Amino acid sequence: MKLLKIGMVLIAIITFAAFTYSDNSGYKVGxxxxxxxxxxxxxKMVSLTNYPExxxxxxxxxxxxxxxxxxxxxxxxxxxxxxxxxxxPVIAIMPNSxxxxxxxxxxxxxxxxxxxGFTFPYLMDKGQNVYPEYGASKTPHxxxxxxxxxxxxxxxxxxxxxxxxxxxxxxxxxVENAVDALLEGKPIKEEHTRAIGxxxxx
Amino acid sequence: MKFKLGTLFVMFLLxxxxxxxxxxxxxxxxxxxxxxxxxELSTLDFDGLEPYLNKQDDQVYVxxxxxxxxxxxxxxLPVFEKIHKDYNKxxxxxxxxxxxxxxxxxxxxxxxxxxxxxxxxxxxxxxxxNSWIPKVSEDWSGAIPSxxxxxxxxxxxxxxxxNYNELKTEVQQFLN
Numbered sequence: 001m002k003l004l005k006i007g008m009v010l011i012a013i014i015t016f017a018a019f020t021y022s023d024n025s026g027y028k029v030g031x032x033x034x035x036x037x038x039x040x041x042x043x044k045m046v047s048l049t050n051y052p053e054x055x056x057x058x059x060x061x062x063x064x065x066x067x068x069x070x071x072x073x074x075x076x077x078x079x080x081x082x083x084x085x086x087x088x089p090v091i092a093i094m095p096n097s098x099x100x101x102x103x104x105x106x107x108x109x110x111x112x113x114x115x116x117g118f119t120f121p122y123l124m125d126k127g128q129n130v131y132p133e134y135g136a137s138k139t140p141h142x143x144x145x146x147x148x149x150x151x152x153x154x155x156x157x158x159x160x161x162x163x164x165x166x167x168x169x170x171x172x173x174x175v176e177n178a179v180d181a182l183l184e185g186k187p188i189k190e191e192h193t194r195a196i197g198x199x200x201x202x
Numbered sequence: 203m204k205f206k207l208g209t210l211f212v213m214f215l216l217x218x219x220x221x222x223x224x225x226x227x228x229x230x231x232x233x234x235x236x237x238x239x240x241x242e243l244s245t246l247d248f249d250g251l252e253p254y255l256n257k258q259d260d261q262v263y264v265x266x267x268x269x270x271x272x273x274x275x276x277x278x279l280p281v282f283e284k285i286h287k288d289y290n291k292x293x294x295x296x297x298x299x300x301x302x303x304x305x306x307x308x309x310x311x312x313x314x315x316x317x318x319x320x321x322x323x324x325x326x327x328x329x330x331x332n333s334w335i336p337k338v339s340e341d342w343s344g345a346i347p348s349x350x351x352x353x354x355x356x357x358x359x360x361x362x363x364x365n366y367n368e369l370k371t372e373v374q375q376f377l378n
């Protein structure tokens with residue numbers, strides 16, 4: 001009986017914790033993003049400080065297994081191709097628990113990066129500490145950062161563009177518009193957009 | 203060019219409703235004679251869906267956003283089916299599928315048949331998610347599973363997965 005009570009209290013605490021955890025906290029546009037130190041598919045550790053020449057970053061929370069993330073793979077590759085040379089490299093981070101989503105483990109990430117020819121780091125959020133700090137809730141979920149004196153300032157949060165199904169039918173290239181604006185020193189028209197995505201597996 | 207989508211509606215007809223999903227957390231596959239049921243799927247854009255999110259009658263509406271490709275969504279579907287069954291009088295469960303159009307025939311319809319889903323199913327196909335997601339809820343980032351529960355005078359949005367007791371507790375709040 002006593003055990004049952006303790007069990008019920010524990011369940012209550014866990015439930016409460018689960019609710020608290022799902023709060024939409026994290027960065028808002030204007031916040032300074034923390035750096036991280038995460039393992040890349042090549043075995044090396046990667047931090048934003050490894051890019052002294054960068055003007056900013058296109059941080060993409062993505063994974064192997066989400067159909068939305070897969071639909072955007074080629075467009076993520078294209079973003080890096082277009083903007084790395086202009087000072088805004090793509091940094092991809094895989095936020096899922098590999099226990100909950102084995103298809104996202106490091107071996108699978110390596111295979112995916114090789115098969116698709118990723119030209120950018122594809123990092124494992126081991127310990128799952130980075131995505132909650134950013135406030136990422138799904139894959140894909142993009143944060144465009146700009147280097148400022150205060151640190152890496154969040155300039156854009158959201159979707160890559162407005163059509164996951166048909167790249168050729170995209171009307172608004174949200175990330176490109178944001179980075180272009182930063183490169184031209186103009187204000188970003190849409191700083192925050194939303195799209196359907198796969199919840200991050202915990 | 204604006205990508206225009208057809209506006210349509212889902213008719214979901216089941217003539218043999220004796221079988222249902224048995225246990226929470228475990229989808230039981232039910233085999234039914236194919237000749238006895240017919241599923242016609244078609245899709246709505248958000249303008250078509252919106253009335254379902256704003257009914258003004260005396261029922262409680264549980265609107266679950268899901269897709270067959272979303273593992274946590276599939277896992278929690280029996281919970282919604284059970285609510286549909288247990289609260290048939292006062293609560294209306296609507297499962298809004300966000301499956302990809304190219305998988306309607308290959309994945310969605312077979313899934314509905316195999317699992318003998320009893321709740322009403324609507325398929326939403328609207329590319330402009332940045333416009334419609336905040337109309338469902340300002341709190342929604344776009345991750346699924348997500349659920350909206352509402353009645354005439356109360357509305358709550360959940361970007362999370364449910365087990366049966368959690369969902370029951372929430373639904374009860376709307377009934378009291």
